[in-house]
Amino acid sequence: xxxxxxxxxxxxxxxxxxxxxxxxxxxxxxxxxxxxxxxxxxxxxxxxxxxxxxxxxxxxxxxxxxxxxxxxxxxxxxxxxxxxxxxxxxxxxxxxxxxxxxxxxxxxxxxxxxxxxxxxxxxxxxxxxxxxxxxxxxxxxxxxxxxxxxxxxxxxxxxxxxxxxxxxxxxxxxxxxxxxxxxxxxxxxxxxxxxxxxxxxxxxxxxxxxxxxxxxxxxxxxxxxxxxxxxxxxxxxxxxxxxxxxxxx
Amino acid sequence: xxxxxxxxxxxxxxxxxxxxxxxxxxxxxxxxxxxxxxxxxxxxxxxxxxxxxxxxxxxxxxxxxxxxxxxxxxxxxxxxxxxxxxxxxxxxxxxxxxxxxxxxxxxxx
Numbered sequence: 064x065x066x067x068x069x070x071x072x073x074x075x076x077x078x079x080x081x082x083x084x085x086x087x088x089x090x091x092x093x094x095x096x097x098x099x100x101x102x103x104x105x106x107x108x109x110x111x112x113x114x115x116x117x118x119x120x121x122x123x124x125x126x127x128x129x130x131x132x133x134x135x136x137x138x139x140x141x142x143x144x145x146x147x148x149x150x151x152x153x154x155x156x157x158x159x160x161x162x163x164x165x166x167x168x169x170x171x172x173x174x175x176x177x178x179x180x181x182x183x184x185x186x187x188x189x190x191x192x193x194x195x196x197x198x199x200x201x202x203x204x205x206x207x208x209x210x211x212x213x214x215x216x217x218x219x220x221x222x223x224x225x226x227x228x229x230x231x232x233x234x235x236x237x238x239x240x241x242x243x244x245x246x247x248x249x250x251x252x253x254x255x256x257x258x259x260x261x262x263x264x265x266x267x268x269x270x271x272x273x274x275x276x277x278x279x280x281x282x283x284x285x286x287x288x289x290x291x292x293x294x295x296x297x298x299x300x301x302x303x304x305x306x307x308x309x310x311x312x
Numbered sequence: 313x314x315x316x317x318x319x320x321x322x323x324x325x326x327x328x329x330x331x332x333x334x335x336x337x338x339x340x341x342x343x344x345x346x347x348x349x350x351x352x353x354x355x356x357x358x359x360x361x362x363x364x365x366x367x368x369x370x371x372x373x374x375x376x377x378x379x380x381x382x383x384x385x386x387x388x389x390x391x392x393x394x395x396x397x398x399x400x401x402x403x404x405x406x407x408x409x410x411x412x413x414x415x416x417x418x419x420x421x
Contacts, residue, residue: 098400105408120313126320131327135365144322147314153322157329163361164330168337169345170354186335191365198358241408241415244383247369248390248407252400254362255391261359271360275367286371290364295353298360302352 092212095196095205096220100213102249103134103192103220109242110137111228112235117145121229128225132190132218135246136160162288166295167194177207188214190221195253200260270297379419386411 107128114124119141127137136157143153171194176185193214196202202210235242258268274293275286282289313319344350370387373380390407397403 102400102404105405109408118313119319123313123319123323127323127326131323131330133326133330135369136326136330140322140326144314144319147318148322150321150325154325154329157326158333161330161333163365164333165337166357166361167334168341169350170357173338174342174345183335186338187331189334191362195358195362198354238420239412239416241382241412244386244411244415245404245408247366247383247387248404248411249400250362250365250369251387251390251407252394252403254359254366255394256400257359257362261356264356264359267356268359268363271363272367274360275364279367279371283371286368287364290367291361294360294364298353298356299349302349 088206088208089212092209092216095202095209096213096216100192100217100220102245102252103217104224105242106134106245106249107221107224108228108231109245110134110141111225111230112232112242113138113228114141114225115229115232116235117141119144119229121226121232124229125222125226128222129218131157132188132221133157133161134190134221138243138246159285159288163291164189164194166291170194170198172197172202172205172210175205175207176210181207181211185211185214188218190214190217192249192253193217195257199256266301267298270294270301273297379415382411382414382419385414 110128111121111124114127115121123144127140131137131140139156139160140153143156148156167189171185171189173182173185176182196213196217197205197210205213254268258265261267271290271294274297275290277293278286278289341350345354366387370383373383386407389410390403393406394400394403
């Protein structure tokens with residue numbers, strides 16, 4: 064059975080309809096978020112279990128999931144907190160790992176979210192998956208409530224599964240490791256769907272891969288910011304080069 | 313468990329930095345949306361960002377060791393399942409279960 068949000072990319076976009084009632088926006092958002100969102104559950108369980116295995120209380124996993132809400136950084140935060148790293152070091156790491164969100168503002172449809180409260184929450188809950196889902200081809204017709212519901216559901220899946228993982232974590236036998244791969248698997252799935260949306264533009268993922276590998280070799284401690292900067296520079300150079308050869312955007 | 317107040321403060325610091333990074337650029341970058349270059353970038357950014365995040369997740373791959381095979385095989389399973397069925401949940405669960413089995417039982421450190 065197909066529940067991946069990417070599948071909706073195959074369907075023709077729905078005809079412009081009057082703004083749907085909140086209940087149907089919530090139902091649509093549930094379907095939209097089911098694929099990538101349910102991918103949160105194994106990752107959230109893994110995060111919660113890892114937190115309690117590391118000696119943190121169950122409520123800490125819930126607090127981090129609800130308030131910091133940045134999956135990949137929260138895994139790092141476990142290590143920083145158990146090592147009682149200085150708060151300034153935590154702020155710097157959070158900045159480095161999450162600085163990628165700066166780029167999200169270029170394509171996240173915040174202009175389609177209405178109300179000050181809605182916009183505030185939309186930026187607060189702008190996680191990688193919310194960005195991936197709302198910038199996909201299928202999302203171009205989404206209303207404000209539908210975007211917000213998708214974000215809220217992702218937030219709830221994450222916080223709920225983190226608490227569940229923290230409470231159930233003690234049941235996992237000591238020798239069982241490797242749950243953290245759920246995060247890698249989720250980004251892999253999101254990457255495959257996003258590359259598919261590009262319809263044959265393979266140089267883009269190739270440039271991203273090269274940027275990431277170069278950053279890994281040259282600046283391993285600053286992999287994410289270095290890779291994003293390299294990738295952006297490479298895209299700009301490519302844009303300039305193709306623009307000069309032929310002015311077809 | 314480290315000191316409770318410290319553990320809470322750590323989460324709040326991380327949350328403040330993360331939210332700032334998510335919210336502030338909208339004020340600075342929204343005027344640029346109409347630009348052709350920005351449109352070019354924003355159409356290609358999502359795919360590239362996700363590819364970079366995959367590499368980031370695999371950054372500590374213990375390459376010369378057989379242990380590196382666990383994440384690599386799990387990655388192949390994830391990609392294979394996703395190209396085959398396009399079901400995000402199935403691909404994530406399949407890849408993760410493969411990795412847990414390999415890392416816990418086959419390529420133990």
